Amino acid sequence: MFKNKTGDVAAMPVASKKLRKLSRDKLLTEHIPMIIMLAPFLIFFFVFTILPILSSIVLSFTSFDMISSPKFVWLDNYRRMIVEDSTFATTAKNTLVFAIIAGPCGFLLSFVLAWFVNEFQPRTRAILSFMFYAPSLVGNAYFIWKVAFAGDSYGYINSFLMSFGIITEPIQYLKTEAYLMPIIIVVQLWQSMGVSFLSNISGLQNVSRDMYEAGAIDGIRNRWQELRYITLPAMQPMLLFSAVMQIQSSFSASTIMIELAGYPSKGYAVDSIVSLMTDMATVRYELGYACAMSVVLFIMMVAARLIVGKVLKMFEK
Amino acid sequence: MTNIKSLGKTIKMRFKDRRGKKSAVKRYTRSRAGNFTLVAFLVLGGLFSMLPLIYCVCTSFKPLDELLIFPPRFFVHRPTLGNYAILPDLMASLRVPLSRYIFNSVVISFITTFIYIFVALMAAYSISKSSFKGRNAIFWTVQFALMFNSYTLAVPQYLIFSELGLLDTYWIYILPPMASTMGVFLGKQYIEGYVPDALLEAAKIDGANQFKVFWSIVMPTIKPIWLTLLLFTFRDIWQTVPGGKIFSEELKILPQVVTQITAGGVARSGSAMAVTVIMMIPPILVFLISQSSVAESMSSAGIKE
Numbered sequence: 307m308f309k310n311k312t313g314d315v316a317a318m319p320v321a322s323k324k325l326r327k328l329s330r331d332k333l334l335t336e337h338i339p340m341i342i343m344l345a346p347f348l349i350f351f352f353v354f355t356i357l358p359i360l361s362s363i364v365l366s367f368t369s370f371d372m373i374s375s376p377k378f379v380w381l382d383n384y385r386r387m388i389v390e391d392s393t394f395a396t397t398a399k400n401t402l403v404f405a406i407i408a409g410p411c412g413f414l415l416s417f418v419l420a421w422f423v424n425e426f427q428p429r430t431r432a433i434l435s436f437m438f439y440a441p442s443l444v445g446n447a448y449f450i451w452k453v454a455f456a457g458d459s460y461g462y463i464n465s466f467l468m469s470f471g472i473i474t475e476p477i478q479y480l481k482t483e484a485y486l487m488p489i490i491i492v493v494q495l496w497q498s499m500g501v502s503f504l505s506n507i508s509g510l511q512n513v514s515r516d517m518y519e520a521g522a523i524d525g526i527r528n529r530w531q532e533l534r535y536i537t538l539p540a541m542q543p544m545l546l547f548s549a550v551m552q553i554q555s556s557f558s559a560s561t562i563m564i565e566l567a568g569y570p571s572k573g574y575a576v577d578s579i580v581s582l583m584t585d586m587a588t589v590r591y592e593l594g595y596a597c598a599m600s601v602v603l604f605i606m607m608v609a610a611r612l613i614v615g616k617v618l619k620m621f622e623k
Numbered sequence: 624m625t626n627i628k629s630l631g632k633t634i635k636m637r638f639k640d641r642r643g644k645k646s647a648v649k650r651y652t653r654s655r656a657g658n659f660t661l662v663a664f665l666v667l668g669g670l671f672s673m674l675p676l677i678y679c680v681c682t683s684f685k686p687l688d689e690l691l692i693f694p695p696r697f698f699v700h701r702p703t704l705g706n707y708a709i710l711p712d713l714m715a716s717l718r719v720p721l722s723r724y725i726f727n728s729v730v731i732s733f734i735t736t737f738i739y740i741f742v743a744l745m746a747a748y749s750i751s752k753s754s755f756k757g758r759n760a761i762f763w764t765v766q767f768a769l770m771f772n773s774y775t776l777a778v779p780q781y782l783i784f785s786e787l788g789l790l791d792t793y794w795i796y797i798l799p800p801m802a803s804t805m806g807v808f809l810g811k812q813y814i815e816g817y818v819p820d821a822l823l824e825a826a827k828i829d830g831a832n833q834f835k836v837f838w839s840i841v842m843p844t845i846k847p848i849w850l851t852l853l854l855f856t857f858r859d860i861w862q863t864v865p866g867g868k869i870f871s872e873e874l875k876i877l878p879q880v881v882t883q884i885t886a887g888g889v890a891r892s893g894s895a896m897a898v899t900v901i902m903m904i905p906p907i908l909v910f911l912i913s914q915s916s917v918a919e920s921m922s923s924a925g926i927k928e
Contacts, residue, residue: 332754339833340753347746347807348761351768353787354802358779359771365779372778422665432914436907437669440676442858443906444899450675453695460695496672501855505809508847512817543816547809550766558772583774593778600775607770 366597376594383598393574393582394599401557401578401603403487405610408494409556413549416499420506421537435507442500448562451493455479455566480567483575490576493562498555502548509544513537538621545621549614557607560584579603679903683707683896690893706893713884713894719872721880728861728877731796732905736856740849742801747810748837752823762811769804784868795868796876800860806852813848814841850913858906877902 366383370376387394423434454462457478464476479485513536518526521536538545560580563569567576569585579599587596682690684702714721750762780799789795818841826836842849864878881898884891 336753336833337755340749340755343745343834343837344749344753344761346742347801350742350798350801351765351804353783354780354799355768355776355804356764357783358776359768361779362771362775365775419665419668422661428915432911434665434669435914436910437673439910440673443903443910444675444679450678453678462695462697465695499672501805504851504854505848508851509813509816511847512813540816543812547812550769550808551805554769557770558774580772580774583772587775593775597775600772604767604771608767611766611770 362597363601365594366601368594369592370594370597371591372593373591379594383595384602386595387598387602393577394579396574397577397579397582398602398606400487400574400576401580402606404491404494404559404576404578405553405556408491408498408559409552409610411491412495412498412502412556413545413552415495416502416548416552417506417541417545419499420503420510421533424507424510431507435504438503439500441497448493448497448565451489451562452480452566455489457481481572483573486567486571486575490559490563490566493566494556494559497562498552501551505544505547505551506541509541510537513540534621542618542622546615546618549618550611553607553610553614557603557610676903679896679899683893683900685893687890687893706897709894710897713891714880717880717883719875723873724875724877724880727874729905731793731876732857732861735797735800735860736853738797739800739803739806739856740852743803743806743852744810744814744842744845744849745837746807748814748841750807751811751815752818752820752841765804765807765811769808781868790868791870791874793874795865796860800856803856806856809852810845810848813845818844846916850916854906854910854913857909861902861906 365376367378367380368376369379369382419438423431423438426434453460456462456464457476457480459465459468459476461476461479463479464473467473468476477485479489517536517540518532521532526532526535558578558580560578560583563571563576563578564581564584569577569581571577580603583596583599583603586592586599678697681697681699683706684699684704686701686703686705689696689700717724750758750765784790784795784799789798822840822844823836826840831839862878864876864882869875869879881895881902884895884898
């Protein structure tokens with residue numbers, strides 16, 4: 307997928323001597339300026355992201371309570387997680403179920419919406435974009451769902467249903483296992499839309515008119531063919547971006563779960579790995595164990611990323 | 624060069640239908656009923672998605688008795704400005720004048736956002752259009768770093784901040800966001816996908832150096848993406864509270880003041896909403912400005928090659 311540009315250069319029919327001189331020039335005029343431009347980010351990235359990640363991987367092999375210094379226990383955390391801790395198994399299952407439903411749904415929804423919205427004139431498009439981006443603007447907007455699904459008759463949904471006589475007793479939505487997962491998934495879809503949706507919009511705007519024109523000449527017959535043979539291939543880079551963002555947000559969701567269902571939720575129905583991790587790190591001061599969990603979660607996400615890469619590749623051309 | 628430009632102009636004229644005029648080439652469109660269903664679906668979805676925003680605005684105008692009414696009402700019946708009017712009084716009790724918080728928030732958000740866009744897109748350009756060894760490895764590292772849950776990173780990061788002496792200074796707001804990987808990933812995808820190599824080669828033959836190519840060719844071409852990135856970054860920085868890293872009152876930013884007001888319980892919930900609404904205004908303004916520029920730039924950027 308990531309073509310190496312040097313491969314193209316080497317394939318050119320140039321005498322080898324000339325090539326060597328070319329490559330020294332290239333070093334001075336191309337590589338070095340490029341590396342200078344990359345440097346600021348790379349330095350910050352290394353100091354504030356890579357170093358903490360590495361130390362957190364090291365910590366995952368230790369027992370560390372944040373007060374006394376970490377003690378190496380090697381694979382003990384991992385053994386405990388997989389063999390002993392049944393809560394971890396439950397949260398891992400919840401995380402997977404949640405991610406497998408919410409991730410692809412969010413991905414498809416954000417693309418379909420962007421595809422529809424992009425067809426409108428600029429002004430209409432801006433208004434519709436604003437509507438779908440709105441949840442990300444209201445900082446912690448999930449509180450409205452807390453009011454809506456509140457278990458007493460003050461809750462909007464309960465009071466609405468009761469005023470029409472559909473139910474007589476308020477339903478404890480957020481305390482009933484069967485309702486929890488669907489509710490959390492809907493709230494997640496609704497909240498995670500912003501980034502994917504807007505990046506899709508900006509990608510679609512760059513699928514140029516002449517590509518559609520060329521397609522029409524080449525015998526594209528309907529909108530579905532246009533989508534399949536022009537829009538999707540041209541949107542590849544943005545689709546990959548939005549897929550990665552969905553993986554990231556669906557696997558590491560925990561705030562909406564803790565805020566809406568509490569921790570632990572009824573019957574551990576919607577506790578994710580990150581919820582458990584937060585609990586381990588902030589309440590029980592078992593940072594080593596929490597780090598081990600985040601390493602396992604990371605491996606799960608990397609696996610998901612590789613699968614998604616394979617799937618998306620099928621739509622290239 | 625001029626040839627290409629004039630060609631561009633003619634094509635642009637033919638395809639002026641971005642503003643709703645008739646296209647030179649027939650595109651397959653929906654039936655009228657299909658169009659209507661689509662618009663209805665989008666507006667309904669959009670309203671659903673706007674609910675919390677509408678709720679916030681409504682609640683911020685509710686008088687106290689409506690806030691506590693049973694059964695709860697979504698919309699406001701007798702709107703009042705009381706929740707807003709009381710804010711100056713609430714603010715008067717702050718130890719540092721409110722203007723200081725506003726100044727901090729605005730300056731920090733703008734400076735950080737602009738530096739970040741610059742840093743991230745330079746890196747994105749470098750990763751996507753250079754050929755030095757290791758650029759792929761860097762790109763994969765960036766992607767994977769995006770997937771490491773930030774929660775367990777907090778403790779090591781805190782130690783690094785304290786080692787570098789960043790705690791309780793303005794730097795704690797400005798420097799850590801520079802390591803954010805999302806902008807680099809987004810920019811890399813966009814530049815690789817939509818900035819043709821031919822465009823860069825042409826500029827290089829004209830004798831422009833890499834930095835100049837980035838600044839005067841790449842940046843204008845990828846305007847939609849840096850405007851979008853501006854939106855995300857500004858929103859994040861505007862809303863984020865660096866918990867436990869700032870102790871001096873005069874270095875704090877608006878979200879920290881907001882939490883003091885929202886801590887006032889039910890009686891203050893109206894004012895808390897009023898503050899939430901006010902806090903939403905700058906990100907909304909940034910959204911409107913950036914989206915209108917996107918629309919503008921796109922209507923004239925039909926031709927890139």
